[in-house]
Amino acid sequence: MARIHLDGVGHSYDGGRTHALQPADILFEDGKTYALLGPSGCGKTTMLNIVSGLLFPSDGRVRLGERDVTRAAIADRNIAQVFQFPVVYRSKTVFGNLAFPLKCRNWDKARIERRVSEVAELLGLTARLGRSARSLTADEKQLISLGRGLVRDDVAALLMDEPLTVIDPQMKFDLRRRIKQANERTRHTVIYVTHDQNEAMTFADEILVMQAGRVIQRGTPKDLFERPLNAYVGTFIGSPGMNFVPATQSGGEIRVGGEIIRNDAPTIVGGTLTVGIRPEHIRLSATDRGLPARVIGVQDQGNVRVVELELADGARLKAKLPREHAIPADALRVVMPSQHAHIYADGVRADI
Structure with a gap:
């Protein structure tokens, strides 16, 4: 495991005319789980592929721990990666797939069997170890891809690029749970790319919200939900x-429709x-x-x-109301509790 430091890292696919990833300084701490969250084309996969x-x-340098690996080959980085679509050796059994990375490192047979058994139990694959990989479902194949990353106890980090895209929606919750449980035991540094806020919010210790090649806010799921720094994060997070x-x-009063919503606002100039x-x-x-309103x-x-x-x-x-809460039929008023009402100027948080 290792801390990952992107030191001024950026990337352009057209010789510098435009940047798919704007140069920035980003640190991923050892043993934590991160999600890169944003729409297609925002730079998530570019960042992951650079790592x-x-x-x-x-632009910039990539550091794993104290090593500069900016121009290092993939094999020299000691990183495991799980891709969007499952990659399995169809001619091998589930055991053979999980054992393959360890055989390549010349582990002895007893050690391989012990480690494969541990990871299989962690991912719920024990009963399938003897089965051919070609007969597995898509979610089972993706578990094998994940298992090949977890089976090595020497990896610096585990990278996952939208690993649940091909999984049946009903299976996604179970797979997210298994992935989270596995990482709680192995404590790899994990970077998880997704455009699905539910995946990011339920899986990551910290989320980096991206837009147009930039990280525009990073924080815990609670931070992003309760204190978005701009309108983009506010509308992207939450359903x-x-x-x-x-x-x-x-003065210090903020009004909506003539009603005072906040009376402790800072002086906001322009916007x-x-x-x-x-x-x-x-x-x-x-x-x-509260504010008079009608239901539409x-x-x-x-x-x-x-x-x-x-x-x-x-x-x-x-x-958004619990089902048991009645919706007033007449004289409806909207109440905005001041502690949850945040002030924005030109779409940027102004009451920090």
Whole structure:
């Protein structure tokens, strides 16, 4: 295991005219699990391939621990990588697939059997060790790909590039659980690429949200959900994303539709003001003071309902309510608790 330091690392595929990955200084600490989260084309896989050695960066240095591996071959980096589509040796059994990296390192038979058994038990593959890899399902094959990364106890890091893309949605939860449990025991440094916020939020210790080749915010899942630094992170994280409604300021007061939402605001110079609040934090009331609103739609999501609302000034927002919470039929008011209402100027957090 090792700390990974991208020291001013960036990459251009066109000789420097544009950067797929903007030069930046990024540190991945030893033994932690990270997710690179963002839409297609934001630079996630480029960053991952630079770490693994599949791609040499245009700018900066890559360090594993104290070693500079910027131009080192893949084999010299001692990194395991799991790709989007399962890679298995179809002619081998499950045992043979898991044992292959260890045989290449000349481990003795007893040591190989012991280690393969440990990893198979960890991933729920023990009963399948004797089966041919060609007869396995897609999720089982991806578990083998993951197992080949975990079976080596000397890897510096484990990299995963959207490993659950081809997996049946009903199996994804179980696989995420198995991957997380496996890493809690092995404590590899893990970098996990995904465009799925649910995968990132349930799997990673820390998430790096990317846009247009840049990391625009990094933090724990709780940090990103409760304190997004800009409107992009606020809307990208969460389902539905954060609401942003027009606001005005007078002294320390922030108002929405004439109602005071915050009375402790800092002085904000310039910019279009909005209040950002999560749908989960909005309350609906027929008696409390709040913003008059009308219901324009309700999405039933099983144990919760997403209520689409329109304020008196035409601004729209959503509230996410437990099913047992009634939706007032008359004199509906939207209540925005001040501790959950954040202030943004031109889409950037202004009340930090």
